[in-house]
Amino acid sequence: MSQTNKLKIFNDPIYGFITIPNALIYDLIQHPYFQRLRRISQMGMSYLVYPGAHHTRFHHALGCLHIMQKAVETLKFKGVSISQEEEDALYVAILLHDIGHGPFSHAMEHSIVEEVHHEELSLLFMEELNKEFDGKLSLAIQVFKGDYPRKFMLQLISSQLDMDRMDYLKRDSFYSGVAEGNINSDRLIQMMNVQNDVLVIEEKGIYSVEKFLVARRLMYWQAYLHKTSVVAELILTKILKRAKELTESGIELPCSASLHFFMVNKISLVDFDKNSLDKFSYLDDFDIMGAIKTWQFNDDFVLQNLCRMVLNRDLLKIQITDVKPDKERLLAIKNEFMKSASISENEAAYFVFKGKLKNQAYSKSSEPIYILKKDKTIEDVVAASDQMYLKALSKEVTKYYICFPKVVLGI
Template sequence: MKASNKLKIFNDPIYGFITIPNSLIFDLIEHRYFQRLRRISQMGLSYLVYPGAHHTRFHHAIGCMHLMKKAVDVLRFKGVKISEDEENALYNAILLHDIGHGPFSHAMEHSIVNNVSHEQISTYFMEKLNHEFNGSLTLAISIFKGDYHRPFLCELISSQFDMDRADYLKRDSFYTGVAEGNINSERLITMLNVRDEHIVVEEKGIYSVEKFLVARRFMYWQVYLHKTGIVAEQLLTRVLKRAKELTQQGYVLEASKPLQFFLTTDISSKGLDDDSLETFSKLDDTDILAAMKTWQYQEDFVLSHLCSMIINRDLLKIKLKNKPIKKELLEKQLKKLLERYPISEAEAKYFVFTDSISNQAYQSKKQRIQILQKSGRVVDISKASDQFNIKALSKPIVKYYICYPKV
């Protein structure tokens, strides 16, 4: 068989041409585990709010790898020693950091795959691939898990300014059309350096960091925590919970084999074994969409109405408050629904519920963004910045909401 050309180039709408750095990266991208990310939405059901937000986890992972290459080049130019093995491990880790995401990114974590985060599933996939690729991902897994003895390498994968955030803010801003969320990722990366084995940002990049934090706050309120998006994701989570509940009661719901498996199998904190991981690898957005298109005609009132709401974008009403929702308001809406339909209170609670959301653009007590001053002193961004906003961004803002039918 003729050997394939592994020096491929992607044409990305954000960064232009992206080259694949080595043959292992090519093989990982070609692997069916990674190709599945083409069928996983980067922003869940946010396209119900922002019609252009149809980009995928595949786009994002390739973009992160591109930015990681830029970061490695910048740090090496500044005299930071990064071995060839460490370089390749960084590319592998950032490429695969989201490989464990399920359909619509987060919905399954809170419904039919309980207490198993996408980070855990990503680790399972990386370990499986490591076995398949003869141990070539061992160092990447160590960096991904934060176990490697050089912390700055781990911080490039996961921190308050990592290549993950540097890509998704810019990419999500582009595809949603929310210009206020756009950041200059390349400028930020050129300002990176390392002191005492930790990532720092040179002082002349402080305004870019300020813009990054403000943009992140804006994107969370305007996009990731948009009230319509919250309703849609809550409905999707409830669809999957109801489907699993009915299946456990003996109902036979039409669904793909991978989805059937997770409806009938209890996956909890014990994690995924090889068989369930293999089945998970065959599950993507299309399984859920196809199921909902069928389930909207089910006899079960709850499942059919929840599916119909999502398919036809006829969602619940949502009200945001600065204070916890009063019990009286919740009971009032439950009573209205129970008077209108012959359903139980437990079934009504699928349509009437309360919860909260929080936004903290900068966590000053967790993996801080450190500024390297010209004097050589390293200080936290909240102290180095002359913007009062940065201190304000360090405070978590909590909002409460109630959802209920429109009529």
């Protein structure tokens, strides 16, 4: 009987050929938990703004694996001691870091699976896979949780300059066409080093770090927090909330078995047993979009109209300002819509609402990005840089929005 060749390659539009480093990584990629990521969009509803943004979490995870291989290769070349077990753990941890994402990436976290974040689900998936793979993921889980004593290993997976951010900025920029988000990940990786067990960037790479932080800020305002992307994702979240509300009131809504499970059950983090996790692993974008296509014909005014907005890209009006919205204006709009549509205040709240957006390219309160100076001392990039705008990038910018139906404006 012939054995499967597990040292495959993927052809990636960003990096070219991506190699699978070992049989364990191949087997994890082949697992249904991971293959599901082919059906989870990387940028949520952003394709309504940028038609090319149809890439998936599967794409992204493989890209992270590739640049992690490059980072390990660079660090070992510079004399950083990384054992084979540690190397494999880094590959497993970065490959699986997003495995807990739900449909359209974030919509589930704020609707029918409340207060359970994808990082927590990723850990649950990793622990379940660890049982299946006879403990081979134990070190990767330790690193992922931050329990492993070598600090720089966690920084490669989760920090302000990790492999995750490096790949999604470059990848999302490529697929969306937002050129301002493109970064030189090769240069950043080549400038990496480890000093006193901390991940650092050598001083000559400081300009690449500056470019990275600026690109991150621009990608947030231009892509991730684009007003149409924001309102589309808010509507999607409200569709799921309304569907759950109707289900809890005894109305049966047709949908897939896995989606139905989360509609009829309140699942918190402590409730995620093997059964719940398996049900979640069957959920993807197709379950949600299939349900929305069916629900657009439902008798419920709220569900019907919200579903049609997403399907036909005829969304709510969103206005973004630097100041908090006027409560009286919002109430007046809500009352006007309640009257014109003959609906209750609870129903109107699905169409007229407010919120805020936050963007911070660099956080001083989080683990800093350290620059390794020629005298072997390390310094926060903001202090090391001669550019004043980096200080500005570390300030959190808050903007406010109100959403309401276009019919209120007569458009």
